[in-house]
Amino acid sequence: MTLEDLERRVRAVEDRLAIIDVIASYGPSADSADGPWLRSLWAADGDYSFDTTRMPAAELEGLVELPSHQDYLAAGCGHLLTTPHIVIDGDRATAVNHSVVLVHEGDAWKPDRLSANRWELVRTDDGWSVQRRTNSLLDGRAAARGLLGRP
Amino acid sequence: MTLEDLERRVRAVEDRLAIIDVIASYGPSADSADGPWLRSLWAADGDYSFDTTRMPAAELEGLVELPSHQDYLAAGCGHLLTTPHIVIDGDRATAVNHSVVLVHEGDAWKPDRLSANRWELVRTDDGWSVQRRTNSLLDGRAAARGLLGRP
Amino acid sequence: MTLEDLERRVRAVEDRLAIIDVIASYGPSADSADGPWLRSLWAADGDYSFDTTRMPAAELEGLVELPSHQDYLAAGCGHLLTTPHIVIDGDRATAVNHSVVLVHEGDAWKPDRLSANRWELVRTDDGWSVQRRTNSLLDGRAAARGLLGRP
Numbered sequence: 381m382t383l384e385d386l387e388r389r390v391r392a393v394e395d396r397l398a399i400i401d402v403i404a405s406y407g408p409s410a411d412s413a414d415g416p417w418l419r420s421l422w423a424a425d426g427d428y429s430f431d432t433t434r435m436p437a438a439e440l441e442g443l444v445e446l447p448s449h450q451d452y453l454a455a456g457c458g459h460l461l462t463t464p465h466i467v468i469d470g471d472r473a474t475a476v477n478h479s480v481v482l483v484h485e486g487d488a489w490k491p492d493r494l495s496a497n498r499w500e501l502v503r504t505d506d507g508w509s510v511q512r513r514t515n516s517l518l519d520g521r522a523a524a525r526g527l528l529g530r531p
Numbered sequence: 532m533t534l535e536d537l538e539r540r541v542r543a544v545e546d547r548l549a550i551i552d553v554i555a556s557y558g559p560s561a562d563s564a565d566g567p568w569l570r571s572l573w574a575a576d577g578d579y580s581f582d583t584t585r586m587p588a589a590e591l592e593g594l595v596e597l598p599s600h601q602d603y604l605a606a607g608c609g610h611l612l613t614t615p616h617i618v619i620d621g622d623r624a625t626a627v628n629h630s631v632v633l634v635h636e637g638d639a640w641k642p643d644r645l646s647a648n649r650w651e652l653v654r655t656d657d658g659w660s661v662q663r664r665t666n667s668l669l670d671g672r673a674a675a676r677g678l679l680g681r682p
Numbered sequence: 683m684t685l686e687d688l689e690r691r692v693r694a695v696e697d698r699l700a701i702i703d704v705i706a707s708y709g710p711s712a713d714s715a716d717g718p719w720l721r722s723l724w725a726a727d728g729d730y731s732f733d734t735t736r737m738p739a740a741e742l743e744g745l746v747e748l749p750s751h752q753d754y755l756a757a758g759c760g761h762l763l764t765t766p767h768i769v770i771d772g773d774r775a776t777a778v779n780h781s782v783v784l785v786h787e788g789d790a791w792k793p794d795r796l797s798a799n800r801w802e803l804v805r806t807d808d809g810w811s812v813q814r815r816t817n818s819l820l821d822g823r824a825a826a827r828g829l830l831g832r833p
Contacts, residue, residue: 408830456821465556489793491640519607528559616707642791670758679710
């Protein structure tokens with residue numbers, strides 16, 4: 381084994397941890413209503429598709445200002461994401477995981493959205509960024525289940 | 532410090548990340564109903580115990596075909612697992628974490644199962660695999676709590 | 683690149699994985715009612731603030747004996763934490779994540795507490811430890827959202 385061999389292995393674990401951290405940042409950015417932080421997780425030309433909406437990265441700063449998001453924040457909410465299964469291929473990666481939005485209601489919190497997520501990520505000069513996130517409600521539709529398919 | 536010392540440390544972080552990824556793969560494999568993928572997480576002679584059932588790895592491909600699982604998929608479901616606490620000892624490891632199954636019902640998702648999990652993992656020629664997973668409902672029984680005991 | 687450069691990078695990934703593991707240990711320690719384990723996650727002079735309570739580390743062993751915690755255990759409960767977003771600065775680190783407590787009720791589990799968490803961690807001779815954890819219910823109050831702010 382050479383130093384160069386070992387450096388490649390270190391880079392692989394750095395990549396994996398960086399991707400875990402990018403995805404772990406989404407919930408805190410959404411629930412602290414920090415639009416610039418949320419947007420910074422995406423590549424400049426990336427996008428985010430959920431329900432029937434597709435938002436380009438340039439508009440993601442405004443996601444936390446949407447009436448639906450403001451209602452969540454006022455009631456009390458949490459965007460919880462599971463640790464993704466990740467497959468890295470050079471400067472590209474695919475990750476799959478679940479997300480659930482819990483909203484305060486009465487004396488408890490209601491699971492208001494449960495979604496499948498598929499993330500396409502790309503290595504940029506600023507580290508790993510989201511090129512595309514696709515989110516679909518796990519309400520029985522086959523398309524949502526398909527997002528969780530083996531990368 | 533020598534290159535060999537550092538290689539041992541790199542191997543330890545690779546091991547930990549590989550185990551995190553194996554366990555993070557369970558939910559997506561179950562919810563995309565990919566039996567071969569789900570089975571591939573286990574060692575050939577491994578097993579999975581839940582409730583009063585013990586399934587050997589050879590039968591795990593059929594887990595996603597069970598009527599109870601098909602009902603979950605039709606309704607809309609998510610098997611969410613937390614990131615495990617992991618203790619590695621050479622070619623063996625023990626991990627403990629929680630899992631929750633959310634099922635679509637009415638206008639929300641119902642936490643239908645909350646379980647404690649104890650995973651025994653083993654290093655194989657194909658990487659880390661599950662030798663034994665034991666899952667028990669956290670409904671007040673002491674045995675379930677015991678699964679989460681410090682490895 | 684030198685061996686020393688690479689060692690610094692390995693140390694950075696070791697740090698990150700150690701912090702992930704400390705935080706992943708909280709739920710299992712709480713739900714297996716292992717007070718000494720739970721306390722061991724904290725630095726000797728650390729503390730844990732939740733609701734209107736501030737417990738010094740020296741008292742954390744007793745957290746699992748509190749009537750509220752014993753009621754949770756008897757009913758069946760899970761303290762689920764998401765993987766944190768982590769920023770490391772030398773021998774200090776800050777992490778932010780969500781936690782949710784699910785409690786058995788009827789034929790399901792009720793999300794009884796949803797909280798924002800901010801963790802200040804410190805490198806000790808025994809590895810990374812919690813210096814301060816601040817936990818606040820996400821019930822609409824701005825202070826809770828603030829805990830999730832970008833470190």
